[in-house]
Amino acid sequence: MNRIVMFGGGSGSRDITIALSQAGWDVTRIVPAWDSGGSSKALRESLGILAMGDIRQALMTLAHGEGRLSNVVRYFNARLSENPDPTALRAEFAFYVRGAHPLLRTLPPEVRRAIVDYLGVFEACIGPDFDLCRGSIGNFVLTGAYLAHQRDINRAILVFRALCGIGGHVWPSTTDDAVELVADLRDGRQVRRQDHVTRLSGEQARTGIERVHLHGERGRAPQANPTALEAIGRADVIAFGPGSFFTSTLAHLAVDGIARALAAVPDVPKVFIANILQCPETIDRSAADLLQAFDQGGGAGLLSHALVNRGWVPFERMAHGQRYLSEGESLLHQAERLHLLVDDFEDPWQRGRHDAQKVEMTLGHIADPASEPTASAMMWL
Incomplete structure (x- = not known):
């Protein structure tokens, strides 16, 4: 099995990553930690952390390439709506945090419990003014794991991979937060x-x-x-x-x-x-x-x-x-x-x-x- 390391962002190499995974390559994606837009922007500005978006996208691409289209992957690909009403967005977010989403009910109890726990950690760390608009549930779970494991992004990624059953690897090229x-x-x-x-x-x-x-x-x-x-x-x-x-x-x-x-x-x-x-x-x-x-x-x-x-x-x-x-x-x-x-x-x-x-x-x-x-x-x- 050939081992390939790919330098790039979360989505730019998506099709090639999928093709490599499907062909049996051992794929490692090395992605940026300095994204300052999209869902990562709100996370970085509120919590002072490295960017999660490219990491999560690359992990989801590997999951797709490896045929891991499980309900947990579908759940991590979900996003909150673009509702301009902050109260409505908070209610939507609470639906995920309390584990009420139907996809969670299909997962093994230990997986469901871990996801809800990480979302709970994330919820406890964001303030009332956090912008939830179009927020990625996968980013929220990965951030919760990062915060729960003493800001160790490599540990958080390993946990996230295990929840999805992903075989390939994704690492940020630096673990520094303020880049x-x-x-x-x-x-x-x-x-x-x-x-x-x-x-x-x-x-x-x-x-x-x-x-x-x-x-x-x-x-x-x-x-x-x-x-x-x-x-x-x-x-x-x-x-x-x-x-x-x-x-x-x-x-x-x-x-x-x-x-x-x-x-x-x-x-x-x-x-x-x-x-x-x-x-x-x-x-x-x-x-x-x-x-x-x-x-x-x-x-x-x-x-x-x-x-x-x-x-x-x-x-x-x-x-x-x-x-x-x-x-x-x-x-x-x-x-x-x-x-x-x-x-x-x-x-x-x-x-x-x-x-x-x-x-x-x-x-x-x-x-x-x-x-x-x-x-x-x-x-x-």
């Missing part, structure tokens, strides 16, 4: 907080990101999660992306200890999986530009392979309001230092998304070069 992502733009301006960087204005996006870094407590770089470092040391393949390039992929290299751990396993293939489409973080960038940014962001000399979607036609294309990521005129120069695989990696049925099965087969070929390539059309450069 903020900061992006330096090319004109010298800074954009603080992950949710602001992922939603750059049109003018900021055109200016472009020069680099990203992380601020931990007292301005120091956050320290690497020892469990994530152990996973890197055991991996057969390490993948970066797809997903938000600067905030969910490259930023991991700003965690103190991650780049050193990657450099310490030189014989393990390290694969960059380029996005199919641009995003606000990568407007007017090519795959070649992103590989250069990876080097400049602390990853110089780390990558061994890059998977890049081939542009079949000589004109600009768009999907879902975003331009396709081009290969870049300088991409061929990258072949001097790493293996490039330029191929049609787009899902034929879902524009702008990866053909997850094809990517999985390609990663299998990289892990075991003696295996058959994915398709006759692929081009190693």
Whole structure:
């Protein structure tokens, strides 16, 4: 069984994670702990904790890939409504806390009791002004476990995995609570907080990101999660992306200890999986530009392979309001230092998304070069 470690966010690598799990890979996802938007925003601002959203999403993706579509997984995927009435939201939340949800009644008593206990811990720690709107029940349970186990996120994840029966692993690259992502733009301006960087204005996006870094407590770089470092040391393949390039992929290299751990396993293939489409973080960038940014962001000399979607036609294309990521005129120069695989990696049925099965087969070929390539059309450069 091949062991793969994937650096990215909670949802960017969802389809590929599912394909790897279904193909029997031993999957470890390493996700950011600095998300500052969505449900994680309210949790972080109220409780001063690391972000739970990407952790929970990656765990739910593994559950889906492993066929763990149990009632507990369905329960953890539930969200509170968008009701603007705080009193109504509190009543809805209380329905979950007291264990009245019908799905809980189908679970073994010890599982049901653990879930209700963790929700009770969470409820006791939030104040009356906590914003419950669209709150993720899975995030609430994971946070309750985190608080119940003396703020040990690794322990909380193990408990959450056990409740769902998940075999794969998910670890944040750092266990530090107070981590903020900061992006330096090319004109010298800074954009603080992950949710602001992922939603750059049109003018900021055109200016472009020069680099990203992380601020931990007292301005120091956050320290690497020892469990994530152990996973890197055991991996057969390490993948970066797809997903938000600067905030969910490259930023991991700003965690103190991650780049050193990657450099310490030189014989393990390290694969960059380029996005199919641009995003606000990568407007007017090519795959070649992103590989250069990876080097400049602390990853110089780390990558061994890059998977890049081939542009079949000589004109600009768009999907879902975003331009396709081009290969870049300088991409061929990258072949001097790493293996490039330029191929049609787009899902034929879902524009702008990866053909997850094809990517999985390609990663299998990289892990075991003696295996058959994915398709006759692929081009190693």
